């Protein structure tokens with residue numbers, strides 16, 4: 401399969417969400433809410449295929465797994481807690497411990513991961529920033545996870561509980577695109593050529609809308625006229 405990561409990195413999460421919404425009628429645009437880019441703001445979008453890790457309560461019968469040393473180059477590390485530890489309301493997880501820290505980012509970066517998204521808390525915030533390694537999470541924590549939660553499965557589908565009640569699942573090898581807005585998921589088996597072409601055309605159209613607005617054209621009219629080119633995709 402041809403890798404589209406480099407091409408995707410030219411687009412913001414908003415561009416991707418527009419593509420998923422308008423081209424594929426994905427109502428939420430693939431967007432996962434409530435994440436903050438706690439590391440430094442990256443200049444281009446962070447893009448990679450999901451390498452997923454599930455954390456469960458420490459008394460889960462499954463043994464703890466070593467996920468961090470098995471990360472492969474180019475992947476986007478995605479960590480989520482089991483569903484009983486999630487909540488649709490802030491702070492989105494029922495544990496106060498951080499499940500991820502600076503040593504994990506050090507190792508992930510060493511192995512060539514592009515970034516980490518933690519549907520939970522992270523600590524050692526200065527370390528991620530010093531590494532210039534992108535880290536997204538729901539929040540911060542100070543305490544290590546070991547007495548509360550542990551990693552139990554690698555490369556399994558992760559279910560994320562959301563306020564809109566929609567099933568939000570991240571599967572291994574889905575594309576994850578991250579920027580200041582948070583992350584969006586593109587199904588790993590989607591026709592990427594069509595999506596990329598749509599996004600390129602859409603971004604170009606909106607650049608012309610800006611020019612029109614600055615020349616005094618009403619916004620509604622400019623949008624209608626310039627976005628006509630997108631009709632051919634629908």
Ligand SMILES: O=C([O-])CC(=O)C(=O)O
Pocket residue numbers: 499500501502503504505523524544545546
């Ligand atoms: O101690 C832990 O489990 C996590 C941590 O702080 C790190 O990765 O640096």
Ligand code: NI
Pocket residue numbers: 501502503524
């Ligand atoms: Ni640490």
